[in-house]
Amino acid sequence: MMKTIALLPAGSVSDEAAKQLFAGETLNWKHHRLISDVFLSTVNGISDYSVIPMENTIDGSVSLHLDWLVHEVDLPMQAEWVYPSIQNLIGRREEFSGQSGEPDLTTIKKVISHPVAMAQCTQFLREHMPQAEKEHVGSTAEAVRIVSDHAGEGIAAIGTRSAAANNGLDLLATEVTDHDNNYTRFMLVGTEPYTARQSDRVKTSILITLPEDYPGALHQVLSAFAWRRINLTRIESRPTKKKLGSYYFYIEIEMSLDTVLLPAALQEIEAIGCQIRILGCYPSFTYEQLL
Numbered sequence: 412m413m414k415t416i417a418l419l420p421a422g423s424v425s426d427e428a429a430k431q432l433f434a435g436e437t438l439n440w441k442h443h444r445l446i447s448d449v450f451l452s453t454v455n456g457i458s459d460y461s462v463i464p465m466e467n468t469i470d471g472s473v474s475l476h477l478d479w480l481v482h483e484v485d486l487p488m489q490a491e492w493v494y495p496s497i498q499n500l501i502g503r504r505e506e507f508s509g510q511s512g513e514p515d516l517t518t519i520k521k522v523i524s525h526p527v528a529m530a531q532c533t534q535f536l537r538e539h540m541p542q543a544e545k546e547h548v549g550s551t552a553e554a555v556r557i558v559s560d561h562a563g564e565g566i567a568a569i570g571t572r573s574a575a576a577n578n579g580l581d582l583l584a585t586e587v588t589d590h591d592n593n594y595t596r597f598m599l600v601g602t603e604p605y606t607a608r609q610s611d612r613v614k615t616s617i618l619i620t621l622p623e624d625y626p627g628a629l630h631q632v633l634s635a636f637a638w639r640r641i642n643l644t645r646i647e648s649r650p651t652k653k654k655l656g657s658y659y660f661y662i663e664i665e666m667s668l669d670t671v672l673l674p675a676a677l678q679e680i681e682a683i684g685c686q687i688r689i690l691g692c693y694p695s696f697t698y699e700q701l702l
């Protein structure tokens with residue numbers, strides 16, 4: 412049966428990234444304005460998978476989305492991949508044209524975008540349009556659509572080339588992120604394994620709650636991995652939301668759950684009183700692998 416994929420709107424970075432992961436396949440795309448609806452679509456069985464942005468080169472972890480996976484939904488991670496987040500300043504050229512014919516960015520009254528995309532362009536915005544009010548919306552694609560619906564109101568958006576083209580708008584400035592090599596790591600979550608492509612790199616994500624009043628617990632957790640020479644690629648602490656100062660550790664491990672060493676390490680960690688929740692074991696793809 413044809414699979415259904417829930418994701419942010421057409422022209423968002425999520426949309427471009429998902430098309431890359433599923434290149435060559437015929438699928439149903441279910442676009443949603445808000446990431447909460449992207450999650451809920453798969454929770455409610457309307458979609459098979461949700462596409463979730465998890466981490467960005469410039470802005471770091473997308474904590475809100477990690478918190479959703481931890482607290483709100485129980486959707487296993489099925490694949491992770493990396494996609495470039497190339498942002499542009501988008502609007503109508505004639506609305507902002509200066510004397511030289513080049514866009515005069517100081518005439519922009521308001522810039523809108525997704526908060527993560529906006530954060531990737533902080534310096535650019537401060538340098539070139541300190542006068543502009545900043546407003547956050549659900550995705551870069553939605554920001555571009557709003558600009559298209561509000562001609563003549565002095566609004567520009569940060570978004571992708573494809574969103575500008577979809578809406579017949581101009582690129583007022585290209586590649587405006589504060590650092591080149593800006594990538595976003597995406598996660599495919601859902602109840603079925605992703606099998607369309609294979610990767611030689613498999614990761615396991617877990618959530619660990621440390622026992623209370625156990626000095627050195629985190630050190631012991633890390634050493635259970637260290638002496639087995641198990642590589643950790645990410646460790647993040649997030650509030651349990653139950654008590655001030657109480658945290659989970661989200662850990663990404665560069666090893667499959669069916670490799671003998673990993674269950675042994677997890678057993679050792681449980682033996683000191685830690686609670687472990689497995690969030691998924693999934694193939695990991697670099698951008699180059701998917702080209």
Ligand SMILES: O=C(O)C(=O)C[C@]1(C(=O)O)C=C[C@@H](O)C=C1
Pocket residue numbers: 419422423424425426464465467473496525527528549550551552594595
């Ligand atoms: O708004 C979009 O285009 C998205 O896909 C969302 C999102 C994010 O939430 O991290 C994804 C990647 C970009 O780097 C910026 C924003």
